[in-house]
Amino acid sequence: MTKLNCPFCYNTIRRRSELHFMCRGRPTGARPACQPELDQVRSNLTGFKEATLPTFEAVSENLMLPFTKAHCPKCGGETTTRACSHCHTRLPMEFGLDASPMVAMVGARGTGKTVYLTVLSNELQKPKIRSEFAATVRPIGEGQDGFGAQDQWVRESIHQVYEDRKLFSTTAQAVDGRKAPIVLEWRGRHNRRFVLRKFRTNYLSFYDTAGEDLTADDVTFKLHYLRAADYLILLLDPFQLPEVQRLLRLPPAALLHVREGKPPIDVLARVTEALKQGDHWNGRHITVPVAVAFAKMDAFNQHLPETHPLRARRRTLGGYDEKTGRIIHEEMKSLLHEWGGDEIDAHLSGHYRSYQYFAVSALGAEPDYENYLVNPRGVRPDRVEEPLLWLMHKGGLVPRAAS
Ligand SMILES: Nc1nc2c(ncn2[C@@H]2O[C@H](COP(=O)(O)OP(=O)(O)OP(=O)(O)O)[C@@H](O)[C@H]2O)c(=O)[nH]1
Ligand SMILES: [Mg+2]
Ligand SMILES: [Zn+2]
Ligand SMILES: [Zn+2]
Known part of the structure; x- marks a missing residue:
């Protein structure tokens, strides 16, 4: 069951x-x-x-x-x-008939969690995903009573980023570790045989944690969603690594949160501690799969040639493309090494049974950091769905792409 x-x-x-x-x-x-x-x-x-x-x-x-x-x-x-x-x-009516995985998303303050989640919710609803997976994805209970508030939040956020082209102020802290999650309904064909129902409905619950919540131990331990999560998306901000700051020469506004926030390794260590308190700890490893996604990768475009695998390599459609995924993982791992982030990799390999690196860009082009405005060319997301496809593939909810 x-x-x-x-x-x-x-x-x-x-x-x-x-x-x-x-x-x-x-x-x-x-x-x-x-x-x-x-x-x-x-x-x-x-x-x-x-x-x-x-x-x-x-x-x-x-x-x-x-x-x-x-x-x-x-x-x-x-x-x-x-x-x-x-x-x-x-x-929803179908709740409980099929798996409904919980995806917790964590990352330090200013990593880009709210932007990423907004863009991901929108991209998953586009015809591209619909035809690739024969699935429709939408915020839960669109147009039904009782879900109004969060459905409205998703829609307003999408409108704000894509149409008004404005970014967000800091996400409010969870009161007692409780805040409404975003629930997406993924309705697709059954890929198992001998199932009478033709369609299956999975509910993906995403929780956007404000970075601040993870900087005080006592609050972290209260975040009971972390322990209930089936999957984790850990969003890391490359701007927080010292070597990246030297390489990119970012405007001060892009680094505001870096000075105020905690380094990624601290946030990661706190997440690990919280997970060790729950069922995800088997005494040696944390068993929940973690997609470690590097955000804001658009900022590296001028430093990576167009032929670089991170820019040139595209996933094969039709499912999760394992081969491309491994290539991206290895490339990110070596970049992490170049950027002076070895302790992140050492921490992950020492504590987690299953993790993989991803390179994502929700915006696809650098914003006006100071004025919180999307690039005038608009939102052009890159690889945002890949962490989720990897996780869903692990859970048997998405097939493997033939590559
Ligand atoms: N270059 C680039 N910058 C991004 C991208 N996404 C977010 N940012 C920058 O990161 C800032 C913070 O993004 P948010 O999504 O609000 O960050 P958050 O993790 O929700 O922050 P808190 O709510 O404070 O924890 C934005 O204002 C942008 O300046 C991206 O895809 N590319
Ligand atoms: Mg936020
Ligand atoms: Zn009654
Ligand atoms: Zn409940």
């Missing part, structure tokens, strides 16, 4: 039948229908503070019938809507 975690509160749901039902507020004639109210449990666990309809435990009304609907004990109204039994957040 696939491991199930609520994509909103990260708590474990052992089986689908454990899910609550959510009242739809439908009048029955006998009693007045329930009205949306603040749900304190949901607010505590997810930070969601809007009024919602109540949820209730599922009790089978008729053992002979498939357990797909229930009557609200308070108002008697009928419902088929499911919700998390821990945090009471409404869940």
Whole structure:
């Protein structure tokens, strides 16, 4: 049975039948229908503070019938809507039928996490991915109630970066380690045989951690999502490496966070410590796969010839291209060495069972760092989907490309 975690509160749901039902507020004639109210449990666990309809435990009304609907004990109204039994957040109909991996994204302050996540959410929704994987990807519950807030956040962020061409101010700190994640629905064909349903739906829950959250030990340990994560994307900012600063001659505005923030090795060590407290630690290694992505790679374009594998080599479409992935990994590893980042590699190989380097550029061209503006040529993402494809391939959710 696939491991199930609520994509909103990260708590474990052992089986689908454990899910609550959510009242739809439908009048029955006998009693007045329930009205949306603040749900304190949901607010505590997810930070969601809007009024919602109540949820209730599922009790089978008729053992002979498939357990797909229930009557609200308070108002008697009928419902088929499911919700998390821990945090009471409404869940999509298909939730629990297939794997729904949690992707935690971590990185020091100013690494480019919010920009990357915004661009990734947009790129995954484009026709290119749709035709390559015969899959549709979209923010969860588009147009459905209850998910409005985060769907709106994704759309507004995409609009801000792609249309208004503006970047973000620092992401707010998680209150008690809790903040709404971005949940994307990946609906594709089953690649397993003997499955009756033709389509499978995976929910990818992304959590954008503000860099500051990882600089105080006590807060790091509270970040329980890190331990619930099935995959990790560790975003590293090459600008933070001293050799890179010498090489690139970046404007002071591009390095503001470097002076204020922690060096990548510190952040990495904190993540490792947090993971060691949970199930991902087998006594010798951290078992959760980590995609280590170097952000802002566009800044190196003038220093890497066009024939350099990092610029010239393209992945073969149709799945995860392992061969190209290994080449990029090796190239990044040797660059990391040149940049004086050996301790990062030593730390990763000493603690993690499965990690791979990626070179990504969310913006594809250098922004106006000082004024938080996208390059006038617009957003031209490069390789942003590769870390996720590698992780999904590891989880058996994406096939291998024939290369
Ligand atoms: N050259 C280049 N710079 C980038 C790119 N993405 C982000 N940046 C720069 O990095 C800055 C920070 O990006 P954010 O996405 O806000 O960083 P963050 O990791 O979310 O930062 P916090 O929320 O403070 O933790 C941006 O204002 C840009 O200057 C990129 O793809 N290329
Ligand atoms: Mg941010
Ligand atoms: Zn009700
Ligand atoms: Zn939940």
